[in-house]
Amino acid sequence: MSSPNSAYPDTPEQTTKPKRHEWPLWEVFIRGQHGMSHRHVGSLHAPDAEMAIKNARDVYTRRNEGVSIWVVEARHISASSPSDKGPLYEPSESKVYRHPTFFDIPEDVGAM
Amino acid sequence: MYAQMVKSEATREDPEKLAAFQARIDAGEKIEPKDWMPAGYRKTLIRQIGQHAHSEIVGQLPEGNWITRAPTLERKAILLAKVQDEAGHGLYLYCAAETLGVTRDELTEMLLDGRMKYSSIFNYPTLTWADMGAVGWLVDGAAIMNQVPLQRTSYGPYSRAMIRICKEESFHQRQGYAVMMKMAQGTPAQKAMAQNALNRFWFPSLMMFGPSDKDSVHSAQSMAWKIKMNTNDELRQKFVDQTVPQAEYLGLTVPDETLKWNEDKGGYDFAEPDWDEFFEVIKGNGPCNTERLATRNKAWDDGKWVRDGLLAHAEKKAARQVAAE
Numbered sequence: 001m002s003s004p005n006s007a008y009p010d011t012p013e014q015t016t017k018p019k020r021h022e023w024p025l026w027e028v029f030i031r032g033q034h035g036m037s038h039r040h041v042g043s044l045h046a047p048d049a050e051m052a053i054k055n056a057r058d059v060y061t062r063r064n065e066g067v068s069i070w071v072v073e074a075r076h077i078s079a080s081s082p083s084d085k086g087p088l089y090e091p092s093e094s095k096v097y098r099h100p101t102f103f104d105i106p107e108d109v110g111a112m
Numbered sequence: 113m114y115a116q117m118v119k120s121e122a123t124r125e126d127p128e129k130l131a132a133f134q135a136r137i138d139a140g141e142k143i144e145p146k147d148w149m150p151a152g153y154r155k156t157l158i159r160q161i162g163q164h165a166h167s168e169i170v171g172q173l174p175e176g177n178w179i180t181r182a183p184t185l186e187r188k189a190i191l192l193a194k195v196q197d198e199a200g201h202g203l204y205l206y207c208a209a210e211t212l213g214v215t216r217d218e219l220t221e222m223l224l225d226g227r228m229k230y231s232s233i234f235n236y237p238t239l240t241w242a243d244m245g246a247v248g249w250l251v252d253g254a255a256i257m258n259q260v261p262l263q264r265t266s267y268g269p270y271s272r273a274m275i276r277i278c279k280e281e282s283f284h285q286r287q288g289y290a291v292m293m294k295m296a297q298g299t300p301a302q303k304a305m306a307q308n309a310l311n312r313f314w315f316p317s318l319m320m321f322g323p324s325d326k327d328s329v330h331s332a333q334s335m336a337w338k339i340k341m342n343t344n345d346e347l348r349q350k351f352v353d354q355t356v357p358q359a360e361y362l363g364l365t366v367p368d369e370t371l372k373w374n375e376d377k378g379g380y381d382f383a384e385p386d387w388d389e390f391f392e393v394i395k396g397n398g399p400c401n402t403e404r405l406a407t408r409n410k411a412w413d414d415g416k417w418v419r420d421g422l423l424a425h426a427e428k429k430a431a432r433q434v435a436a437e
Binding site: 007008009020021022023025042043044045047048051058059062063079081082 | 144145148193197200203204207210211216217272273276280419423425429430
């Protein structure tokens with residue numbers, strides 16, 4: 001959780017504290033049973049990727065929630081920043097023609 | 113509750129930023145880890161989510177006590193699954209707390225050296241098998257009362273953890289009630305055991321909601337921030353109203369002679385727990401405080417070589433991979 005673009009913030013407390021030697025944080029992504037894409041479900045600590053997958057199985061799939069697990073170390077995730085919300089997402093708000101409902105098709109044409 | 117008497121931090125910050133933050137919360141928006149938040153919000157949440165997580169972890173101990181002595185293989189498997197869930201719930205919550213800028217090991221150390229608390233309820237012993245019923249039925253029942261509304265809390269990661277937890281929690285309460293039904297319908301000795309468990313866990317369960325609203329000084333700020341959704345007394349009343357008929361179904365008696373249906377308020381009148389006892393337990397003088405913390409400390413100390421060893425192994429493997437590339 002160190003780069004300015006990481007998924008989690010650096011807080012004042014954190015940056016002044018000496019770095020601790022802890023198991024790294026992993027983000028867990030699980031594919032449910034319905035042919036969906038992997039979805040972020042949470043995070044956990046593990047010494048390496050192999051253990052992270054084993055731990056993810058115990059923590060996040062105790063009730064058949066998934067058929068496949070991805071793990072990635074949290075520090076490898078780059079995230080957009082909340083202050084970029086305007087420049088990133090506002091441009092699409094004015095482009096209503098990107099939605100099919102923008103176009104009126106006569107009923108006579110049939111389903112489209 | 114699992115988080116009792118969480119001290120709410122005052123906040124001294126730019127009034128404009130504070131107002132904008134409050135407006136987001138009032139509009140029902142979720143606050144996410146990278147969003148601006150008042151330092152008091154952050155600190156209060158770390159304390160509350162941390163305490164909640166610690167409760168899940170320490171809460172494994174009273175039930176773990178009966179895993180090897182469960183009356184049947186099926187009950188043993190069920191109890192094992194339940195205790196494993198509690199570990200999972202602790203982990204979801206620790207992860208939520210960590211998004212606020214505290215590390216897992218720091219949280220653990222604060223539990224172990226007493227700087228952070230866990231729920232008072234887990235400082236009571238589990239003396240008989242019927243206690244496994246009472247704990248699931250009453251303790252998890254009380255927890256659900258609090259956790260269901262917390263699914264709507266303003267902090268995104270906390271809300272998502274609560275949603276996961278609530279999905280699993282109902283199994284906990286039902287398996288407890290199933291144990292109680294079996295005991296209450298058993299031999300007179302078994303029924304007496306169930307009654308005894310109810311007698312011992314009734315008031316400690318009421319204490320889980322924390323002190324009465326008139327003595328609860330931290331509620332207003334936390335409620336404005338939507339990290340506390342109901343007052344302690346509201347939830348306690350709801351719990352009593354829900355639980356008394358369940359006790360009647362079991363043919364057991366709630367150990368409160370003053371308990372009476374109040375038509376006007378549409379709820380039961382009931383006796384307050386002994387708050388002096390509650391504050392003693394919080395201070396560390398409950399029947400099992402010393403034992404619980406000693407057990408957690410021992411587990412942490414005994415596990416040190418495993419944590420260190422796995423980390424050393426991972427680092428060695430990573431270094432070899434770098435060398436090979």
